[in-house]
Amino acid sequence: MSRISKPEELMKINYRPPKTGWMDTPVEFRRGTWLYAAKPKSLEVLELPNPREWSPEEEDWKLPENWKEILLQGLKERLERFRSLKLFLDICVRCGACADKCHFFLGSGDPKNMPVLRAELLRSIYRRDFTTTGKILGKLVGARDLTVEVVKEWYYYFYQCTECRRCSLYCPFGIDTAEITMLGRELLGLLGCYPDWTVASAANCYRVGNHVGIEPHAFRDMVEFCVDEIENITGIRVEPTFNRKGAEILFIAPSGDVFADPGIYTFMGYLMLFHEIGLDYTLSTYASEGGNFGLFTSHEVMKRLNAKMYAEAKRLGVKWILGGECGHMWRVIHQYMDTMNGPADFLEEPVSPITGTKFENAKSTKMVHICEFTADLIRHGKLNLDPSRNDHLIVTFHDSCNPSRAMGFFEEPRYILKNVCRNFYEMPENTIKENTFCCGSGAGLNADENFEMRMRGGFPRANAVRYVHQKYGVNLLACICAIDRAALPALMDYWVPGVAVAGVHELLGNALVMKGEKERTTTLRGEPLEGKGKREGEMEPGKDDA
Amino acid sequence: MKLPQVLTDRKPEIIARWFHLVVSTYPPDTAKFLLQEKDPFANPVGQALREGLEGIYEGWLKGVSEKELYPYMDRIVRIRAVQDFSPSKAVGFVLLLKEALRQELEPEIKKGHVSWEDLEYAYSLVDRVQLLAFDVYAKCREELYEIRVKEIKNRVQKLWERVNKEITGEVRPEDTQ
Structure with missing residues (x-):
């Protein structure tokens, strides 16, 4: 017969999650949480790059050989084209006002769904490759190298943002994280990394x-x-x-x-x-x-x-x-x-x-x-x-x-x-x-x-x-x-x-009472309207034959 | 002092410890938020945990039926069933009540007011609650799959109704379900 565990034994169980920093916590593509990859034919219709069969679950995402160059060039072009992007990447002081306003953070408890951190996924690359301090000081100033893992992380989290802009309401600088998501998705798109649901539609x-x-x-x-x-x-x-x-x-x-x-x-x-x-x-x-x-x-x-x-x-x-x-x-x-x-x-x-x-x-x-x-x-x-x-x-x-x-x-x-x-x-x-x-x-x-x-x-x-x-x-x-x-x-x-x-x-x-309409007996869904459209001889509730 | 009396007297402290342990199953930044934000609509998960744990503890203490305990368990497990937890971690929060009891009652045990045997008996009662968490978890996951199928059917339901109306001249009840 098994015995009930002693309290001291129970104490050995550690229920706490590991305290890894966000940069050191890789994405796990667990089914039910991510979007299927776009089919090549959809990309071809829209003339989008790198059409291929691939899946986020697989190790190899079949990225183009010069994927890093494409991404950094894409970011450079967008920084020049959208002044808002450069501003949003530069001015965030990480005050945290937006942190608890995202419905995905509130519902999932995943810190990378805090809008500030979701933006950091892109901002860390911007710092590393486009700012002097980031180039010199690296991780010390929140910069990191662009790797395939970063691309995967972007795909996971930029498609956990509904671009609803609730977070932007609370930002004292007016940073619109939805815009960062949109541009993050565009960058992924340069590598042909789109979800099927959006691109097929x-x-x-x-x-x-x-x-x-x-x-x-x-x-x-x-x-x-x-x-x-x-x-x-x-x-x-x-x-x-x-x-x-x-x-x-x-x-x-x-x-x-x-x-x-x-x-x-x-x-x-x-x-x-x-x-x-x-x-x-x-x-x-x-x-x-x-x-x-x-x-x-x-x-x-x-x-x-x-x-x-x-x-x-x-x-x-x-x-x-x-x-x-x-x-x-x-x-x-x-x-x-x-x-x-x-x-x-x-x-x-x-x-x-x-x-x-x-x-x-x-x-x-x-x-x-x-x-x-x-x-x-x-x-x-x-x-x-x-x-x-x-x-x-x-x-x-x-x-x-x-x-x-x-x-x-x-x-x-x-x-x-x-x-x-x-x-x-x-x-x-x-x-x-x-x-x-x-x-x-x-x-x-x-x-x-x-x-x-x-x-x-x-x-x-x-x-x-x-x-x-x-x-x-x-x-x-x-x-x-x-x-x-x-x-x-x-x-x-x-x-x-x-x-x-x-x-x-x-x-x-x-x-809506329409001119010349017959007596309505149901709603538009076909559900009966109470007290209306009773069949002949049908009794009203509470009334008897007398 | 008898154990039931201690468990009643120390109710707020035990629930607070349990709550603290449960929120600690989330990453540290999240745990901090779940603990601090008191607005029920700004912190829906924290609110659900508070309501759920309190209801479960009170019910557990009174020895109410599983049916009465169910809504409180559902309030928590329904959330954890869709969050990034493995099944064992999603329902394992119940076992943290043992840890909360041990932490809170240790001084009483040392003073001889409560015995280790009493505590072990209380642990066995926690295990029963744990079993209920499994049931709720399984039901939530079943519901998820059912709703997902229903949603897929709804997306093309009107097309099916139309097709069948073309063929049979009427809308069949099975097409509208």
């Missing part, structure tokens, strides 16, 4: 027009499917048009809304709204993607993908572009488009044809956010809404990182929500608006092979949802981003079961 978008890679006829078919569903629920057949020249407005949504659950209900909401107000708009099967995975790949790819939306707007001769509920699409439009492909002076300054409101903020990009457009319609009393149709929902709102921190876009979606549903509760102040926590899957991380990592990164967001779920019974997390709609359901299933995820325009679609 970007290649699809470049070749076909959307990230999912759905051909024009299939895109049209899926929209028709939405039209059928809307008719089943409302009795009204909406009639979207495709590639129609001379339409007033080109509408572009993230493709996730057309193909994926639950984004598709948001897409139905858009179509219902446009029909109801009689909007003169068209969809495009070529510019069938609002998202831009180029943002996660390189500046050049971002520019190419962004250009197609404007080329299509020009070809169709529309006045301006209306954009759907997307996250990073709006960062690209708001912060990069104008100097990258703009100004779009062949389009007109956007004016709502229904209310006459001029969207002066979109004067240069000519692209208006649908929440802004819809909030304006509600403000002018142009929509007949029955919020009681959403009474089964107790709603909270997740501010998507890009619209909130890249656009300062806080109130419009809340204004819509408060008009289309009657139970709305905010999450704690330090987790919303500009302080919002990322879903943990943005910036090309929403693959399935890194599922565990996503659960870590999303934990701080889920923790705040858990709070309102327990306190107010919140059962719906509303958002205005297609990646959120794809990523948050899984996050909720793991951390806060019982909370569903929906786009704001899905809830609008539920509440």
Whole structure:
């Protein structure tokens, strides 16, 4: 019979992790935490370097022979091209203000996810090869040699940053660590080290027009499917048009809304709204993607993908572009488009044809956010809404990182929500608006092979949802981003079961009273509306035959 | 003094020691943060550890059922099941309660208020809690795989519904699940 261990024996067990410095702690590629390598065909489509079959798990990453020279030359070029990069690399005093603001650090506990340390991964190389003190004093001043291990470490950690920019809010110098991540990824890209999820999506978008890679006829078919569903629920057949020249407005949504659950209900909401107000708009099967995975790949790819939306707007001769509920699409439009492909002076300054409101903020990009457009319609009393149709929902709102921190876009979606549903509760102040926590899957991380990592990164967001779920019974997390709609359901299933995820325009679609509609018996998801659509002879609860 | 009384009287000290030992399973910089930051939303892992350890200790002391202990264990293990821990390290934090008990009770043992045999009995009760941690861990990992499959299905679900509607003229219930 085994005996219970003596306490003295137990004392010999050391539970503490080794205290190695960050430079001496190599990366371990454990499955569930990293992204698969890009397939050569995707790199070839985008004309990116070093297409080959490889895997981060393998010892040999099949880097080009002169990989070191390529990287250092690439860094040199970028230091000259982006003054911000040089500034960000030089001015950090390692005060630590950003350290505990990253959702990946909070969820994983891995110190290399502290934004300051993630930036040090690149900064240490910059010091060694581009500063005099670093060249002379080396490790003493935080410099280190560029080795293959460093490249591997970059791949691991630059793809554990969702470029959400929460850390940048707290930096007293205004360092934007997302920019460092973006350039770190670009440098890796020079060696052909891209993850499949981002580059395959970007290649699809470049070749076909959307990230999912759905051909024009299939895109049209899926929209028709939405039209059928809307008719089943409302009795009204909406009639979207495709590639129609001379339409007033080109509408572009993230493709996730057309193909994926639950984004598709948001897409139905858009179509219902446009029909109801009689909007003169068209969809495009070529510019069938609002998202831009180029943002996660390189500046050049971002520019190419962004250009197609404007080329299509020009070809169709529309006045301006209306954009759907997307996250990073709006960062690209708001912060990069104008100097990258703009100004779009062949389009007109956007004016709502229904209310006459001029969207002066979109004067240069000519692209208006649908929440802004819809909030304006509600403000002018142009929509007949029955919020009681959403009474089964107790709603909270997740501010998507890009619209909130890249656009300062806080109130419009809340204004819509408060008009289309009657139970709305905010999450704690330090987790919303500009302080919002990322879903943990943005910036090309929403693959399935890194599922565990996503659960870590999303934990701080889920923790705040858990709070309102327990306190107010919140059962719906509303958002205005297609990646959120794809990523948050899984996050909720793991951390806060019982909370569903929906786009704001899905809830609008539920509440929208359309002219000539039949009595609604279900929500857009086909769930029965309480007290409505009972079959003949069916009893109401609590009533008997007498 | 009897052991149960000591364990009750020293509850805050024992939990604090246990908490300290558990956060020390993280790298030093992280451990420092987990200990210091008190805002539950700025430090969600630290908060979960505090709530979980306190709940487990209280339940353990009262000898409550596994069902009652489960939510507290789940609060911690759910997190460690997705962090960079091997399975044994993810659930091994329970055993650190033994270390916390030993550290806290050593003076009492020296004074003769508590015997080594008492402590060993308490250790055996910790082992039972340890077994529950295994169950929670296994359940969390099963859930992870199930959710991952569900997510993959959702990505193309509408396409399947559409395809089947073309073929059969109706949406089959199995396509929507």
